[in-house]
Amino acid sequence: MRGTHWRLQAEECGTPAQMSEILYKLAHRLIVSSPTPSYISIERFHLHLSVLIKLELFDDAHKLLDSPIGKNICATSLSCSELRREVWKRKGLVKEEGESAKKLVLEKGFVA
Numbered sequence: 001m002r003g004t005h006w007r008l009q010a011e012e013c014g015t016p017a018q019m020s021e022i023l024y025k026l027a028h029r030l031i032v033s034s035p036t037p038s039y040i041s042i043e044r045f046h047l048h049l050s051v052l053i054k055l056e057l058f059d060d061a062h063k064l065l066d067s068p069i070g071k072n073i074c075a076t077s078l079s080c081s082e083l084r085r086e087v088w089k090r091k092g093l094v095k096e097e098g099e100s101a102k103k104l105v106l107e108k109g110f111v112a
Contacts, residue, residue, distance in 0.1 A: 024054045039069040042077045049083040053090070061087045 015023070028051050031038055038048035045064075052061040064070050065084050074081045088097040 021055075024051055027051050028055055028057075038064070039067075039073060042073055042080060045070070045073050046077070046080050046083065049080065049087070053083065053086060056090075058087055058091050062091055 027047075031044075031048050031051060036044070038044045048064065049061055052058070052064070061083075065074065065087060070084075074084045085097060088094065
């Protein structure tokens with residue numbers, strides 16, 4: 001996966017903070033310029049979201065998550081759904097997230 005190597009190097013404990021930011025930006029550039037879209041697999045989608053969160057590109061992450069494909073991936077992947085909740089929290093959309101969760105519970109009939 002394009003971008004994975006740069007992200008792993010950026011997360012190394014010995015990598016200086018400035019270099020880490022450069023590596024995350026490089027990973028982001030590789031992901032968005034890749035001919036293979038990030039939603040092609042859960043792992044790529046998770047990687048893309050992780051990089052967007054690290055770079056604090058919450059609007060971009062929100063747009064990716066709010067797409068029909070993003071919603072579908074989050075409905076089937078706990079790790080991507082966790083990142084979705086992080087983005088919603090960082091954007092101040094906790095109330096909306098609660099309403100969405102309530103609606104989902106009611107639609108799926110999880111209430112006894």
